[in-house]
Amino acid sequence: MKLYSGIVVAAIASISIMIVSTPNVYAEGKSLFASNGCEGCHGHEGAGSVGPRLAGQQEKYLIAQFKLIRDDERTTGLSGMMAPAVKNVSDEDISSMAAYLSGL
Numbered sequence: 553m554k555l556y557s558g559i560v561v562a563a564i565a566s567i568s569i570m571i572v573s574t575p576n577v578y579a580e581g582k583s584l585f586a587s588n589g590c591e592g593c594h595g596h597e598g599a600g601s602v603g604p605r606l607a608g609q610q611e612k613y614l615i616a617q618f619k620l621i622r623d624d625e626r627t628t629g630l631s632g633m634m635a636p637a638v639k640n641v642s643d644e645d646i647s648s649m650a651a652y653l654s655g656l
């Protein structure tokens with residue numbers, strides 16, 4: 553019985569974390585997008601400027617392309633312009649930003 557109530561508590565706790573974390577990731581992604589200087593090239597809310605539009609793109613696509621550019625594996629077009637500016641952006645941070653951008 554004790555084990556059972558422990559499982560119920562754990563289940564409730566993880567559901568609440570899931571509910572709470574979605575808007576948090578979005579808000580965090582939004583602030584990271586500004587603080588990392590992405591807006592300077594990709595425009596306000598990723599609408600596009602020197603760099604392409606990112607708003608509304610597939611989350612997985614954004615993460616994959618971001619990592620390729622950051623890690624110098626995608627060097628086409630103007631990728632070389634972005635790479636040095638994003639070298640210190642972590643995988644965790646790009647995940648938050650991609651969640652934010654894909655939801656726009």
Ligand code: HEC
Binds near residue numbers: 631632
């Ligand atoms: C110095 C300007 C600059 C900065 C700063 C910059 N980018 Fe970029 N970004 C670009 C350019 C230019 C491209 C297009 C590269 C090409 O021509 O292939 C690009 C491409 C991308 C792509 C791929 C888009 C696609 O459609 O394939 C993603 C994702 C991306 N940037 C995300 C980011 C994020 C997130 C940040 C902030 C951490 C950032 N960029 C900062 C200029 C920049």
